[in-house]
Amino acid sequence: MTEPAEQQGSTGSTVVRRSTPEELEALPLVAPSSAGLREVVRRRYLLRMLVRNTIQSRYQGTVLGWVWSYIQPAIRFCLFYFLFQVMIGRGGDEMENFAVHLFSGMVIVHFFTETFNGGTQSLIQNRSLITKLPVPREMFPVSRMLVAAWHTVPMLLILVFVCVLLGWRPDLVGLAAAILGVLLTALLGLSLGLVFSVANVFMRDFGKVAQTLTQFVTFSVPMMYPFTMVQDRFGEPIASYYLFNPMAEAVLLIQRGFWTGTTTDPSATEAVHLPDHLFTRGLIMTGIAMVCVVLAQRLFARLESRVPERL
Incomplete structure (x- = not known):
């Protein structure tokens, strides 16, 4: 499409003509908006629109729509319950309610993988918007993190429902641990995205x-597999290095919030199957993840001016 251009006629009147393709190609690309994540928050109305459109496009043409967000994780939980607790026999006295142990970790892993993979592809998949609109480009990885969170909520609700059926006894420390695990996952996924x-x-x-x-x-x-298996197979030194993995820490935090409360003796389960200083280590890793987000945004800002021409 050609843009109209004004030109002064010989009689003083304004003559409107169409720009040629060569003139349009010579125009500079839209100047990038490099205000960073603060600008994303300021333009949150655009962020909401982008998240809503991404979610709607995923379920476009389906009859059940967003109900699939509940059906798929519910079926997945039933399959894992049948496989690990019925067929394999996990979930006895030594590892009570192993299906909850597995599914709670799956919630965090799903949130991270959706944020990371979606954020990685976000700029390429929105190339038409990036080259035409002066929006902060950090908005696209952030929107993918929010879309991942939206799809994780049904899994979390199913987890809570199953835990309540099993006699879940929540406590403030456990709920704080679960929230910390989700926050750690969000920050880590966003920085990598x-x-x-x-x-x-x-x-x-x-x-x-x-x-x-x-x-x-x-x-x-x-x-x-439980964390105790790592200790038993490889010993304490290797297990301590294993805990440097922030995703392992996030999974253990959410298991502290949900799985341990479904067992007969939550205190004994925590003492046996969870490492010491879990909450303190989670706070430290969350702080490091915040620093990673700041550094990632600065790297993003240095390179984003070259993004439109590469797209």
């Missing part, structure tokens, strides 16, 4: 790298 989103514009291999890394996350956290 910011870095990988802009890196993926310059080299598309980073999208494949992100997918590969998220595959390792599933097996590098105490979800399908």
Whole structure:
């Protein structure tokens, strides 16, 4: 489409003509908005619109719509319950309610992988908006984190429902641990999403790298196996290094909030199956994750001016 341009006629009247394609190509791209995450918060109405459109596009053409967000995780929980507790026999006296142990970890892992992978692809998938609108480009990875959170809420509600059926006894420390685990996951996923989103514009291999890394996350956290197995198989020194993984810490935090409260003796379960200083270590890692978000945003701001031309 050509833009109209004004030109002064010989009689003093204004003549409107159409710009040529060559003139349009010579125009500069939209100037980037580099105000960072604060500008994203200031333009939250645009953020809400972007999140809503992303969610609607995922369920476009379906009859049940957002109900699938509840059906799929519910079926997944039933499958894992049948496989691990009925078929394999996990969840006895030594590992009570193992299906809850597994599913609570799955909630956090799903939130992280959706945030990380979605954030990595966010700039490329919104190239038409980036090259035309002067919006803060950090908005796209942030919107993917919020979309991931929206899809994680049904899994969390199903987890709470199952825990209540099993006699869940929540406590303030456990709820604070679960909230801390979710916050740690959000900050970590957002920082990686910011870095990988802009890196993926310059080299598309980073999208494949992100997918590969998220595959390792599933097996590098105490979800399908208890943390005590790491201690028993590899000893205390290796187990201490294992806890440097922030996603393992996030999974243990949410298990402290939900799984331990469904067991017969929550205090004994925590003492046996969870490491010491869990909450303190979670606070430290959350602080580090906040610093990572700041550093990731600065790197993003340095490179974003070259994003439109690479897209």
